[in-house]
Amino acid sequence: MTQQELVAWLRDWGVRVTPQRLAIAEAVLNSTDHPSVQQIYERVRDHFPSMTLATIYSTLGVLEKSGLIQELPFAKLSRYESNLEPHVNLVCIECGNVVDTSLGQEAVLRLKALISEESNFDVAWQRVDFHGWCRRCALERRDREEASQV
Amino acid sequence: MTQQELVAWLRDWGVRVTPQRLAIAEAVLNSTDHPSVQQIYERVRDHFPSMTLATIYSTLGVLEKSGLIQELPFAKLSRYESNLEPHVNLVCIECGNVVDTSLGQEAVLRLKALISEESNFDVAWQRVDFHGWCRRCALERRDREEASQV
């Protein structure tokens, strides 16, 4: 999504387009790591040193209502997702990283169709998270376990 | 799961079995509505009027580490799930209710197998939430929209 399209999208939703909002929107839209509020804050602060967290929270709420992003609540904090297409998130229990995967994307689409058609539930969106260990953390865990058996 | 099995399970995990813990565990295990901490508190308080939220939080942590329940973080609060089998949750945007559905259960199982086999990610568990409007709230929403068009 170009900045021009982003501006048009926001105007369509009747929200004022400010430099701060564009920066926050782009910080999420141009990311793939599902940033937290703090991370967005740190990334935007370079260009807007006076910006406060209140503006971040407010803007993220606006962006979610406009259908540009999606909040992903976790136990300790919320992360923000810009990939609104049905897909699977891989959530590492150890390091906390969250990555999208294209694996199973078709299956999620079919699952959404199934729920939409065969239940009395109007589906708006979905969240599919697989929790476990990313390759790096799985290797470190294996090393720890081998070491403890010596 | 019988109370006897529950006690044995907890002992296997080396955690002390107290009346409070049994009550909290059973409040979650015997529920299907994914209760919040507050709801668990209210349900247990009848039998343990002096119990505080600190005990609820502590116990829920123990039960999760023992593999009996799963925390489901939402934006405003966490709910607790006792159905650890792969399945789909239906989350109503309007009223906040969360219900399990057996629809798509096979598909979630296959999806889990796919991710486990074809990625470098060690899957531990998964959470599949479809957000939208339950039948009751969908009907109310339709009524509101019809009324506003008069």
Next chain:
DNA sequence: TTTACTGCAAAGGGTTTGCATGAGG
């Protein structure tokens, strides 16, 4: 010019922590 957004500070509320007392194994 009007309306709504930003920045700041303070309040809010769910969750965690520390400690003395009490109960489980």
Next chain:
DNA sequence: CCTCATGCAAACCCTTTGCAGTAAA
């Protein structure tokens, strides 16, 4: 008996709110 859980209160931290000044349209 020793260790750990409970209950109570205070602390914590993420998030929200209210308001004065300011910028978007």
